[in-house]
Amino acid sequence: MQCSSYDAGRCLSCAWMGRPYAHQLAAKQSLCAELLAAHDLTWLDPVASPESGFRNKAKMVVGGTVDDPTLGILDAAGAGVDLQDCGLYPASLAATFPVLAAFVTRARLEPYDVPARRGELKHLLVTQSPDGELMVRFVLRSQEAVARLRKHLPWLRAQLPRLVVASVNLQPEHKAVLEGPREILLTDDETLRMRVNGLDLHLRPQSFFQTNTDVAAALYRQAATWVDDAAPASVWDLYCGVGGFALHVADGTRDVVGVETSGEAVASATLTARDAGLARTTFHADDATAFALRAAPRDVPDLVVVNPPRRGIGADLAGWLDRSGVGRVVYSSCNAQSLARDLAAMPSLRPVRGRVLDMFPQTTHYEVVTLLERA
Known part of the structure; x- marks a missing residue:
């Protein structure tokens, strides 16, 4: 992709503008694998994006x-x-x-x-x-x-x-x-319907949603595949946003709980769950770490999905996950550096699979999702 604004120096936001896209994708895979080299991961093929016209x-x-x-x-x-x-x-x-x-x-x-x-x-x-x-x-x-x-x-x-x-x-x-x-x-209308993988995710004005719909859909499908393979009876989706992961892993037979600080996002997710008839999927406006630390041992789920901001989940939540007894964690990250730090704080949970998803072509940024299993 070429950009006249980049070439003229008017906008340099896309630091990798002009690089062949195949090289960009390979470089992101290599950089991520290097950051997580301490772990014996099986890497799936990276998910590519359209080079242009991808932002929603x-x-x-x-x-x-x-x-x-x-x-x-x-x-x-x-x-x-x-x-x-x-x-x-x-x-x-x-x-x-x-x-x-x-x-x-x-x-x-x-x-x-x-x-x-x-x-x-x-x-x-x-x-x-x-x-x-x-x-x-x-x-x-x-x-x-x-x-x-x-x-x-x-x-x-x-x-x-x-x-x-x-x-x-x-x-x-x-x-x-x-x-x-x-x-x-x-x-009068309060929500925008974002149809992803057959689900109508309701987006309110102050709710977060991934900027690349096609790659977000692939991310949700990957997480759902790993969750379905594990067949947990209960799942938490921490930092759930409008419920993308929670709603994709809900099948009507398992208990799914989403936690997000934004009340607008929780209202959006609750509306989608209602429309989809997912009575066993609920959402709470709360801090993810505080929610986990308050949980009684009997309430600890079989599997936890985390999708934190760039800073990662932090030492307190990583420590709770490590000692909680949770069998598996699906960790979606937009910052492999904070992901590497969080993984080091959870030695009882071993990363076994990973996948890079190019959410942000023409830049150094990407999403990576990993599956952790208790050692």
Whole structure:
């Protein structure tokens, strides 16, 4: 893949841009295997991604002016760099960007000027479902523009007939934080349906979902295969998000519990479980480590799935897993360095299989999923 913005030095986010894709995939497999070399893993073939057009979500910094907004990133001086032609987005998602830029002008949404600390609109967050439906979130500094957004929303819906969910996120602080805690819905619909492997995962505005739908589907299938092979009677999915792993391993005969700090994500997962008729699958808004440490011995499951953020599960949860008696762990990680550290803290659980999944082509990042068995 070639990118004119990368070649011109306007955007260097994709550090491996221009490398042959086969070389990228082989390098990620090699780097991961090296980081986990202390363990005798059987590696499955890596999962490739389309080289371009794979992102289901755009996180666009809004710069420029009301009459000439930019959607993309900021340069070192805080000026907007327009990346509406970024090749990471499918054409159907990229087609929304000119409409949204026109909407910024129509609704008089003043882009936030970082150096001057003035303006209202900080980011546009756009998510597209596999069916082509859209969620658009406007990250604003205050509620000043909300009335104008509501006034002009019918125009936006006419231009984007696949728009299902629209909302305002309030982020009043001047710091490098993408969004704030408060969300104001502008539409009657609250969730975007992300159809993955035949499951309709409900995505609310503040819920996390993997940015590469095809590779996420492969990740869930791999985890479900390992879980089904083990045939556990009970499973926990810690850091469950909208329930991707929990819902894929639920078969109606085993007890599945998902734990996630985000109440929005838990509400989304609960709705999917209800729609799928999975009465023995439940979700709790809680801290994963605290939930595990409070568990009585009789409640310890046969198998645990963990999918933590980049920092990993940490010493406390790793220590609990090591001494808990859990027979197997499926560990999905977006950071093999923290994964290696966590594995070293669980000597009673031996990694036996692993697979690299290229969630983020053109970058150094990837997902790796491992199966651990009690030694």
